[in-house]
Amino acid sequence: MSVSVDVRNLSITFGAGPTAVKVLPDVSFSVKPGECFGLVGESGSGKSTVLRCLSMLTDFWQGDILLDGQSVRQLPLIARCRMLQMVFQDPYGSLHPRQSVRTVLHEPLAIHGLDDREARMRRALTDVGLPVSFLDRFPHQLSGGQRQRIAIARALILEPSLLLLDEPTSALDVSVQAEILNLLQRLREERGFTYLLVTHDLAVVDHMCDRFAVMQRGEVTEILPREAIADNHASHPYARELIAASLAYEGVRPATARA
Numbered sequence: 735m736s737v738s739v740d741v742r743n744l745s746i747t748f749g750a751g752p753t754a755v756k757v758l759p760d761v762s763f764s765v766k767p768g769e770c771f772g773l774v775g776e777s778g779s780g781k782s783t784v785l786r787c788l789s790m791l792t793d794f795w796q797g798d799i800l801l802d803g804q805s806v807r808q809l810p811l812i813a814r815c816r817m818l819q820m821v822f823q824d825p826y827g828s829l830h831p832r833q834s835v836r837t838v839l840h841e842p843l844a845i846h847g848l849d850d851r852e853a854r855m856r857r858a859l860t861d862v863g864l865p866v867s868f869l870d871r872f873p874h875q876l877s878g879g880q881r882q883r884i885a886i887a888r889a890l891i892l893e894p895s896l897l898l899l900d901e902p903t904s905a906l907d908v909s910v911q912a913e914i915l916n917l918l919q920r921l922r923e924e925r926g927f928t929y930l931l932v933t934h935d936l937a938v939v940d941h942m943c944d945r946f947a948v949m950q951r952g953e954v955t956e957i958l959p960r961e962a963i964a965d966n967h968a969s970h971p972y973a974r975e976l977i978a979a980s981l982a983y984e985g986v987r988p989a990t991a992r993a
């Protein structure tokens with residue numbers, strides 16, 4: 735269930751002519767199978783854009799993105815969806831208000847022609863710690879944390895190997911954040927998923943990630959192991975500053991301890 739990720743010389747420009755902006759000039763990093771790799775950095779540094787390029791939600795980039803050595807561009811849509819899934823920041827915006835949980839979970843199974851659909855939907859709900867009776871609920875009948883669990887269940891239902899997590903807890907209150915992070919941690923331990931996790935919060939990196947890249951203005955300034963946070967081992971000035979600010983703010987206690 736694990737997959738490696740190689741991003742090589744990824745670049746993208748939005749717009750054309752005099753208003754064109756090169757948002758990612760040249761990004762490279764690798765993620766090992768089963769690793770949780772964080773992307774952190776200032777707002778607008780291009781973290782979400784990297785995930786969108788990886789998932790081909792944005793497809794006009796240059797460079798190479800390889801999943802287990804295979805170019806993501808060469809993967810047919812169906813195969814790509816089976817290999818990687820994305821969980822977005824906003825559990826309110828990512829679920830259609832008129833679709834029941836059953837519809838949300840059933841749709842990918844039908845598109846991919848998978849059988850045993852009822853059993854798969856029930857298992858997905860159980861996997862994310864929700865009762866199967868939630869199949870008949872609509873988004874407005876769910877709390878923010880429950881919605882995010884449904885978004886995770888939707889991502890899991892096709893049994894992908896790689897999850898792209900775009901600030902999966904930042905729209906949630908602190909105690910719910912810890913629950914969702916613990917859920918993601920448990921799922922990775924059980925299934926061996928590879929995670930690529932975008933976050934603003936170094937406490938989340940400290941809790942979840944094996945390594946992380948610090949981004950600034952579309953560039954990876956430094957790639958560090960999680961252990962570099964506690965005693966601020968970074969050598970790039972921006973990475974050092976970011977970690978120092980985070981340590982000063984809250985001592986980068988694990989997110990679970992803050993709940």
Ligand SMILES: Nc1ncnc2c1ncn2[C@@H]1O[C@H](COP(=O)(O)OP(=O)(O)OP(=O)(O)O)[C@@H](O)[C@H]1O
Pocket residue numbers: 748749757775776777778779780781782783784934
């Ligand atoms: N479709 C687009 N068209 C034009 N500019 C875009 C587009 N998508 C992103 N950008 C720009 O690219 C830059 C990087 O955006 P991105 O969302 O990747 O940053 P981020 O690091 O994830 O930010 P945040 O932490 O605030 O979510 C921003 O300046 C943004 O305005």
